[in-house]
Amino acid sequence: MTRSQTDIEVAIDWLVLLQGDSVTEDDWRAFDAWLTASSAHAVAYDQAQAFDQRLDLDARRVDRAPAVAPVAATVSTNLVALRPTRRVWLWSAGSAIAAALVAGLVLLPGSGLLGGRETRYVAGVGERRTIVLEDGTRIELNAASRLTVRFERNARHVRMDDAQAFFDVAKDARRPFLIEAGDTQVRVVGTRFDVRHRDGQVAVAVQRGLVEVRPASAAPIRLRAGQGLSHVEGQDDARVAVVPVDEVTGWRQGRLIYRDRPLSEIVGDLNRLFPRPVKLADARAADMRLSGVLIVDEQDAMVGRLSHLLPVRTTTTNDAIVIRAR
Template identity: 30%
Template sequence: MIGPHQGEAVMIEAAEWAERLDDDPSDATRVRFEDWRAHAGHEAAFAAVAEARTMSAALADHPEMLALRHATVARIALAREPRRAAPWMLAAAACAAVVAPIAWLRLADDATTTGQAAQIAEAPVYRTATGQRLMVTLTDGSRLTLDTDSRVRIAYSDAERRLVLERGQALFEVAKHQRRPFVVTAGSQSVTAHGTAFDIRLDPGAVRVALVEGLVSVASKGGHAKPVAMVPDDVLTASAGGVSLRHVPGIALALSSWSEGRLVFEDTTLRHAVAEMNRYGTPRIALADTQAGDVRISGSFRTGEIQPFLDALQMGFPVTVARSADGITIATKK
């Protein structure tokens, strides 16, 4: 007999397999799926998921159903416990793998009246809590992945596919060969893309765009400057001080690695690494002194997994780690 916790885990696996088969219907994927389905309870779980997906598709254009499905999926994602894998090493940093919670959601276009432009203020909003990731598949085939503590407003219309990043960070994988332009607004910047993948992060006073593949153009809202054309591995940063563009091979994948539950640091200050780790949950990590913050580290860590990060620091870097009721403090080793 399958217990309640096992049953929930099997249902989540069934939903993941349904998405995986949509994305990669190859023979190899099908063989792995059949192996999974052969276990007790798995076939029934997959049948239930398939039935739910069929019903969901039939009701996809109901705004109330969209909101209900989003709320339900978000609660399931927040309730999931991470699954652990074996520790491993990268650049003198010991890392343990844990799968961060991810939710998949089918989203219908929110334009319900032909010829009527979407109203941004009334468009559906998708958000994540601290430590959560959320994957949204749009009906045009585009995919949106939200990072921790992020919020995106969807405002598709007959004229364009518009999204507004209102907080946090998101990865946009844009479906190719579409008539309507795909436009993402974040802060003072507007990014237009066709069949591409790019990462946008909205920080207080700054917007960062990293292009993974394809081509995009970035323009300042209300400005008269010529839009900036980006190529893969370009990173554009816009702030009150102006717009900067740099090109570093491999940087876009590193900056968007959070979408796979990883944070990649390459010769990064511990100050920056701690700030990134703190975005994904508690207990909070603090630096006791400037010297500790200036230590440079390299490594790959799972988001939300603080202990492997601390273990790696103590094993390979000149710092000490102390725990207290207020959290964790890292100091320079005396």
């Protein structure tokens, strides 16, 4: 048996295990370690996924497909006969599939769009939305956020524009969940985490499971529960740290929690919550840093609290609230 055939057999074993009901967190960690140990493993797993998807196609279409070689013809016949016992068949027929895939004898499906559609979701200023995707994934969108979702046969794609969202991703070992946020890609299979893409900065915080983050010009970084990554677009500065995830996701409960953050960032958050703009009158005010909690309620009350927490004063007009250093 060749090395490629062995890799595909192992990939099939992983595919069966991860689709089972008894998969554990340790299984996911072990799979992550195997998948990233070699680029050949990723290729083998993609091939196994693609072949597995043939079992979900209409049996009549499989039956009509021409046999391109004896091995492929045998596999196609078995697909029709054993379709109801898909997982058992995958496990027991691993060697035959591996040989067929390595020889290039089995026709694999393309990666065209399922349904050929892209869906855009928007949460307006002061609005939070919860979205349930067709695979069961839940996305909570923070105020003033925009993202696009596209499902393909081999992957689930999300592109985040200016946005913050909390993801509870449904497990699907055959279709990883890929998020593009600026120059950064986040890759998961099933987990819970927060992604913030604002003002040219990306931050990821993991509540449960494993997340692979790949900033541009940096090697992939794997984050576990309780870890976070921050990154400025265009820079080689990805930083990993232990993070209090409940604080990062406090916006879901109407709390903005800051640890040594500039007032310019806090004002940006306020402007996503209310239509009347808050403006900074001078650079000294913009650079002031805050550690504290702001309860999300009325705009005037929130801005008023800032004047108690920082040496600033506010002026309110019909069109805006202006903050300046005292």
